[in-house]
Amino acid sequence: MALHGDLFSYPLPEFLQWLDSSRKTGTLQLSWEAGERKLFLLSGQVGATAAEGLRGRVARLLTLSKLASGTKVLAGFDELARTPDVDAAFDIHGIQARWIRDLGREELFAAMTDLTIAGRGTFHWTEDADRSGEDWVPSDMGIRELLFESLRWVDEQPDVDKALPIDALSVRALAPPSPSQPLMHRIILGLCTSPQNLGRLRLSMGVSRSSVTRRVHELLRSKLVEVDGAPQVEADPVAEMLEKGAVLMREGQYDAAGIVCASLLASDPADRRVREFARLVQREHVAALYSDMPPLMVPLMIHDPQGQALLKPEERQIAGLVNGTWDVSTLVLASPARELETLKTLAKLQRMGLLQLVFPR
Template structure:
């Protein structure tokens, strides 16, 4: 069991440690407000979390054992809110020590830890801008456009649907929307901001220029990570970093994307697997692939030994290995 303060070990660090160590754990968060939350990780995924504290349209979609898109989305939003907690405490237990108690409602999820950390970091960086862009919770929200259903998440779709309905004397306020949907203020504003950016809603009194180009590109990178297109996401983030080398936000997101990519590679290759050359290449290959073959020239090696001997970075070595295996140039077998 591990305990600590979020002020000294933020949730980001806790989750990255669990991901890197491949630990199956239950992470409990104690807020200063007294409202607790927890999540359970297994094989680098969050597989269950506590029910959202606020009830509403989204949390009523399905049951914890069979959650609909709304309840799943509300539970994930609750997890993202935890990244803004800086003064609470955390407790980390192996799941063998403590899974969900029989009386606890656990929302079943399947959220990669890498994606959760990347999205949490992005929302943490975005929050000061959101708070200043939408300072008045009495501001009214109005639907002004549409978007294809497959481009909207469950929360965005629910916001847009409610914004089209008559509400009291007019369109709903931001505060009313929170109550109807059962979202925190932070969760509502981050999704309203996305809808405003694509021209689906307008908010009274919101400051102009809601999003800059970098924020839009980071959003695109987050979508690519969620779809496990890690190389494409890294390309977007490296391009941003090249134009703004001092941007620590982009640098952190790039590091997390590469960790997620590394985890995806190790899902295909065990460190103890043995790699040997099956046949010489029949055509020209890249310098990275040739460097890997040179490291195998004398004898077969384990994946772990290969990553140490290769002149390439660990991720580049694994990607080269996967490429060569697909071409039939190397074969990989269990130890």
């Protein structure tokens, strides 16, 4: 099945939500004034992105930052034609594959932000996910993460533009780059050891203005750079907590990320960034639980009165629904609790040795 359209009639965030909810596999091609971008999807995951000259830009960025040799980066990309293992392809040449993925993700966040703000362009969707012959870079992220992060960039772009309104501003690093910092922060700090004009910095890096200005704004907020003529930028506690929550989610610490969401929602339930992040965490947590407990598997309770006595009343109620016949999906529908809470309870019962999963008869 193929779909064509324009991003004015069918806004990009809505189209991404449709692709996510239907867990699509295929290729999304986006075209606008800035060029063309392709996203390669596998069951709702963005495995890679492609654009003209993208691999060369990644190699140049890592060379400029002195993190890797551009020749070796390009050799790693050539290796991808012989092996599907991204880590192995770059390990052979002494390159950290996570740097390549980070820059692929950065390209996507910036492109989705620019397209959402512009509200122009066209899309073409096909269920053919063939990457051969494309200038592709791995990104490995869920559509939900891409959607949340790009909408967060869109919401915060006015603050970035207010602090960095023109390209003539001069940026100077106040601290050296550190391995503990995000990759784009390390690259910018390395390039700005002596003052750099913001416009020249952007052109030398070869990336979107929205990407460079956002990262400079984050460094300005963290007091790691100074920008001549820029107003004083105070830390945004909500943005900082959302960034920490996103790290927790990527590490699979969904309960901890949920706590971050709960505290932010309690303080400002109207903040769209917070609401979107809360939905993202819940969906990713549910997806992770289903991967450990497939919907068609049948739970069986193991008789252990002492263990069951440790359960909370609401957990015992869910445990009481386990009858050896209903599968996980049926139990979720029958449970009075929300889907996430039901799955968490089943996972807890499994960890406690009170429940085992068997294949349906």
